[in-house]
């Protein structure tokens with residue numbers, strides 16, 4: 502049996518449009534309604550026939566929904582939820598796809614008191630954004646981490662989990678605060694490092710922009726892809742997951758200082774030992790068949 506029959510997606514960018522496409526492909530009888538605050542996005546969504554219906558107001562999109570998935574930047578979740586509060590059917594489940602979870606859960610609980618809120622995070626994406634960047638297979642073979650509140654109804658958790666399984670994801674459940682700590686080091690900090698290193702390279706006085714582009718070998722090229730990610734989305738992630746990111750950044754800075762010291766004092770053993778350890782980590786990930794794009798975090802939790 503299908504977990505839901507009428508799904509509303511609010512925010513029709515990369516993730517919302519990918520979810521709409523994936524649901525329509527995997528569950529063609531499910532009615533998908535969409536809404537986006539941006540009239541231009543709504544126009545594109547209609548033109549590419551993204552959903553069965555695209556409404557001009559958020560309220561109109563949820564009146565008969567049995568699931569509403571908020572796919573907006575994390576600091577816009579509360580406002581998006583407040584807009585649908587008066588029109589939401591009593592039995593509807595509200596979920597989201599935000600990249601951090603504790604702050605989003607708090608926003609949703611304030612905007613929608615007493616409602617069934619089951620947050621989730623598909624750990625799948627790209628550096629692109631907008632309705633035309635999405636694709637139906639985005640979630641296939643990727644993790645989706647469901648982060649229910651402690652008192653969540655298990656049947657509601659199972660329905661949300663089943664939706665993500667149907668679009669191809671492997672589902673784990675995790676405590677929201679633990680999710681935020683894990684993702685701070687596996688996703689948020691790497692993005693911060695990419696933003697920094699690309700900024701640093703482009704600020705160099707003695708190296709031209711064309712040299713940066715021309716000689717961007719493997720590693721730096723990957724950083725430039727990540728540093729091209731959506732500025733609004735990532736500004737929101739760093740501010741909403743501030744504590745966990747600052748904690749991981751502190752540890753990272755200490756480790757970086759240790760490396761700096763090793764280079765300064767010609768401590769080749771320290772460098773060699775670290776690089777040997779990190780190479781073994783990468784190899785064990787590959788041996789376990791968990792190479793990119795699906796690392797093994799959260800499994801033991």
Ligand SMILES: NC(=O)C1=CN([C@@H]2O[C@H](COP(=O)(O)OP(=O)(O)OC[C@H]3O[C@@H](n4cnc5c(N)ncnc54)[C@H](O)[C@@H]3O)[C@@H](O)[C@H]2O)C=CC1
Nearest residue numbers: 512514515516538539572573574575599600626627630631
């Ligand atoms: N981009 C990625 O790789 C991933 C993003 N996420 C999460 O998914 C969410 C959406 O990200 P993307 O799809 O990448 O962003 P996006 O920028 O492609 O789309 C966001 C859409 O939300 C709309 N929007 C903003 N505020 C709104 C509001 N109050 N009401 C209605 N619509 C509103 C915007 O007009 C835009 O069309 C974010 O919370 C992000 O953290 C999760 C996994 C991966």
Ligand SMILES: O=C(O)C(=O)Cc1ccc(O)cc1
Nearest residue numbers: 600623624625626627628688
């Ligand atoms: O494009 C990449 O490399 C990503 O890391 C995509 C991504 C961005 C944010 C998420 O919360 C999950 C996945």
